[in-house]
Amino acid sequence: MKSIIRIVSAGCVGLGxxxxxxxxLPAQTTSAxxxxxxxxxxxxxxxxPGLLAALCPEPSARGAAPARAAAAPAGQRGQAPAAAAPRxxxxxxxxxxxxxxxxxNLYWLGQTEYSVWAVTTSAGIIVIDTIFDYSVEDEVxxxxxxxxxxxxxxxxxxxxxxxxxxxxxxxxxxxxxxxRVLLSPQDWDLLDRSxxxxxxxxxxxxxxxxxxxxxxTLTMYITPGHTAGTISTLIPVKDRGTPHVVAEWGGTxxxxxRTPEGFQTYINSAERFRDIVTRAGADVIVSNHTxxxxxxxxxPAVLRRGPNDPNPYVIGKDAVQRYLTVADExxxxxxxxxxxxxxxxxxx
Ligand SMILES: [Zn+2]
Numbered sequence: 001m002k003s004i005i006r007i008v009s010a011g012c013v014g015l016g017x018x019x020x021x022x023x024x025l026p027a028q029t030t031s032a033x034x035x036x037x038x039x040x041x042x043x044x045x046x047x048x049p050g051l052l053a054a055l056c057p058e059p060s061a062r063g064a065a066p067a068r069a070a071a072a073p074a075g076q077r078g079q080a081p082a083a084a085a086p087r088x089x090x091x092x093x094x095x096x097x098x099x100x101x102x103x104x105n106l107y108w109l110g111q112t113e114y115s116v117w118a119v120t121t122s123a124g125i126i127v128i129d130t131i132f133d134y135s136v137e138d139e140v141x142x143x144x145x146x147x148x149x150x151x152x153x154x155x156x157x158x159x160x161x162x163x164x165x166x167x168x169x170x171x172x173x174x175x176x177x178x179x180r181v182l183l184s185p186q187d188w189d190l191l192d193r194s195x196x197x198x199x200x201x202x203x204x205x206x207x208x209x210x211x212x213x214x215x216x217t218l219t220m221y222i223t224p225g226h227t228a229g230t231i232s233t234l235i236p237v238k239d240r241g242t243p244h245v246v247a248e249w250g251g252t253x254x255x256x257x258r259t260p261e262g263f264q265t266y267i268n269s270a271e272r273f274r275d276i277v278t279r280a281g282a283d284v285i286v287s288n289h290t291x292x293x294x295x296x297x298x299x300p301a302v303l304r305r306g307p308n309d310p311n312p313y314v315i316g317k318d319a320v321q322r323y324l325t326v327a328d329e330x331x332x333x334x335x336x337x338x339x340x341x342x343x344x345x346x347x348x
Contacts, residue, residue, distance in 0.1 A: 012163050012226075012253060012289065031335040040329035043322040047315055049325060050291040054252065055245040057332035089134030096135075099143030100299045102313055103237040105216070107244065108299060109143035111135050115288045115295060117248065118144065119235055122212025124155035127173060128233065128248065128289045129166040133197035136169025141176075147160020154179045155213055158205075158220070160250030162187035162194065166288055168224075170199040180213070184222050186229025205231055212335050219280075223273050225266030225331075232273050234280050239311045246313075247282040247320060249273065252292050254331060257336055259343075261322035274324035284313050285320045292324075 038055050044052040102108050109116040111131055116139060119126040125144075130136050144151045154177045159167045162183060173179045181202040183191070191198040196289040207222040216236060223232040230251035237244050254266045277285075287293035301312040 003162055004061055011163050012251075033333040033340075036329045036336060038335035040326045040333065043325035043329060046320065047319045048294070048326050050294055052330070053254070053329060054068045054292060056333060061348065064348070078110070088217055089132075091119050096138065099139070099147050101147055102299075102302055103233050103239050103246075103311070105240065105246070106235065106237045107143070107149065108295065109140050110295075111139050113290055115286065115290055116140055116288060117235075117238075118149070119216060120149065121214035121216035121217065121316050124153045125149065125151075126158060126211065126213055126216070126218065127154055127179070128235075129160050129171030129270065130157060130173060132165060132168040133172065134168075134321075136172045140173070152177055154183075156211060157181045157189070158211065158233065159183045159197075160232070160288055161230040162190035163227065164194070164196040166201070167191060171197050174199045175204070182220075184229030184231055186224070187227055188278050190227055190229070221273060221276060223250060223269035225269045226253060226255045230269075230288060234276070234282065237284070239314065244284050244314055245280050245282040246284040246286055247273070247277045247280070248288070249324065249327065250287050250288070252267065252287060252289060252327070253254045254334065258338060260335055263331050263338065266331045270324050270328040270331060274321055274328065277324065281317060282320045283317050284315065285323045286313070307327070315333075
């Protein structure tokens with residue numbers, strides 16, 4: 001039974017928190033898990049359906065393929081783990097997406113399923129996450145040029161965590177533009193253990209550290225749970241001159257060992273970052289996966305936006321905090337089910 005429960009997910013494309021290889025649960029813990037799932041559903045409301053589907057799949061979908069893997073183009077399925085053997089690059093038509101300027105100083109430069117965010121400052125550009133080695137040049141360099149930015153101005157590359165779908169392009173940006181690359185110490189170690197394309201070890205992020213470039217300061221927090229050193233970040237932006245605070249939740253699915261302690265680590269991080277975004281007054285939440293933060297809907301809405309329309313990414317402080325409540329409650333549901341399955345497993 002342990003071999004079924006303790007699934008190790010090395011990359012972003014893993015199992016949702018609620019998906020366990022468990023068929024029968026005692027009624028008491030099932031109801032505890034269901035209560036957490038109901039709380040997650042209430043917190044998601046109409047704002048966060050993608051996150052809810054990924055982290056708290058409907059019972060009918062459980063045991064089936066994770067929702068986001070099913071939604072990904074064929075060429076992107078199963079490509080996330082840094083530890084996975086290198087695969088041939090999928091055809092461009094399966095992953096290419098056009099870049100979008102979302103705020104005055106925040107640009108989306110991703111591919112269909114994955115996001116890169118570029119922050120422009122008075123002294124250069126900070127890139128957050130780098131997608132894959134096969135797509136970084138097309139989407140990040142090509143995307144910047146299409147939007148009138150000069151990729152030679154990339155000064156820093158902040159990698160949220162050491163999975164290949166976010167770190168694979170960092171080496172190219174490091175080698176080509178001599179950008180400084182930042183990861184947590186835990187995820188530099190994770191990259192060292194991988195056999196994917198990875199940058200040379202550079203800057204090490206500590207919890208609460210600030211990264212200032214010109215007139216802009218990001219604040220980075222170590223929020224373990226998806227990986228041991230996942231970084232979540234606060235980004236000040238302006239929308240047609242009006243200031244807003246963007247929060248990026250750097251790792252969404254629970255990762256590593258699926259133990260009660262692993263779930264608790266994720267729960268602690270979600271609750272802590274919820275407190276951080278509350279204090280910061282964050283009114284925008286973004287992800288590095290387009291399914292989770294609604295980017296597949298919001299990016300086209302940004303392009304259609306009229307002169308008097310609100311920015312679709314500005315969802316308000318309450319909705320930002322509820323995003324992290326969804327993560328928190330789904331992790332609690334998964335933890336309740338795991339604890340139940342371990343205590344109810346027959347003796348071996
Ligand atoms: Zn990941």
